Amino acid sequence: MDFREYTEIVFKAGDILSVQMLEETYRYPREFLQLSHANFGDGIVVGLDFETKDDGVYLTPGIVKFDGKYYFLPKIVNLDSWLKHHKPALTSSAEYFLCMICEDVLSDNDQASGIKVHSRMILRAEKERPADSLLLAKYKFRTDTGIRLPDIEIPNENNPFEDFFQSGLLQLLECDYAHSQGQTTYHPLVFRAIKNYLEKKTSLSPYDFSLLIELQNHGIVSINSLMAYVAVNKGSSLMTPNVTREHLLQEVVECIKKIYVPFIYQEQKPEQEPITKRKRESKMI
Secondary structure: OOOOOOOOOOOOOOOOOOHHHHHHHHHHHHHHHHHHOOOOOOEEEEEOOEEEEOOEEEEOOEEEEEOOEEEEEOOOEEHHHHHHOOOOOOOOOOEEEEEEEEEEOOOHHHHHOOOOOOEEEEEEEEOOOOOOEEEEEEEEOOOOOOOOOOOOOOOOOOOOOHHHHOOOOOEOOOOOEEOOOOOEEOOHHHHHHHHHHHHHOOOOOHHHHHHHHHHHHHOOOOHHHHHHHHHHHHOOOOOOOOOOHHHHHHHHHHHHOOOOOOOOOOOOOOOOOOHHHHHHHHHHO
16 A cells, blocks of 8 residues: 655746646645545535624635535625625515525636536525525625624523524524534534533533533534434433424523532431430440
8 A cells, every 4th residue: 555655846937837747736735625524515614604894794715515526715705795786686674595506617618628627606695595505694685784693792691592593683503514424513603602601601511511622622513412412411312313403503502501500429427326225225234
């Protein structure tokens, strides 16, 4: 068994690019992505997060995997500006699916140049989700206000995650965020809210602590792990695989809100014999 040899290419002005040099520059990044994300299913592999700035909400650069191919968003995007300039124009107060759609753009010139596959991933706002699309978020578009993200700073102690169920905010529960187990899970913004809550919780159960460690180490958790967390907290069997994302998050919220009281073991001391009985026995002796 032979490992691939290591090749380092140095480009200098005036050099002629050989076929071997081009193959080496092509091979490494492709193989790296394929090996490092081989177990990931289709969805957002990294990035495509949200940042709030003075002039609106921005979508950060990232990588999307679809049908075994990788697509890159190299620059940050102002989502508010993108929505306002969307073609066709969006209808105010209508709910849209922000979908990532793969398009084949192979041309005759590409084929003449030896290119066999040429496709791109585009972000579209659609009233109905197209087949074979990946979902970033859902949003009820309004012309009089910009995008609002769910607040993860626990604004309401009784219902700290209510923002994630509000139609007027960016809805991320159905986002196709890829996980290494081959399925999709919640967007990292949802997990940041859970992590933030657990870090401020006064007393963590062993299950809370395990969930918090997973979030601190990886930032996201698989859907199967969340279902196991709910099951062990409720002392029940695992939830059905077809449970909705909204219902699962509601169950997780109820579990992490539980007040944990540590069980303190106290050794039981044997009961002392009645004094009258001890006196009687001493007189008999």
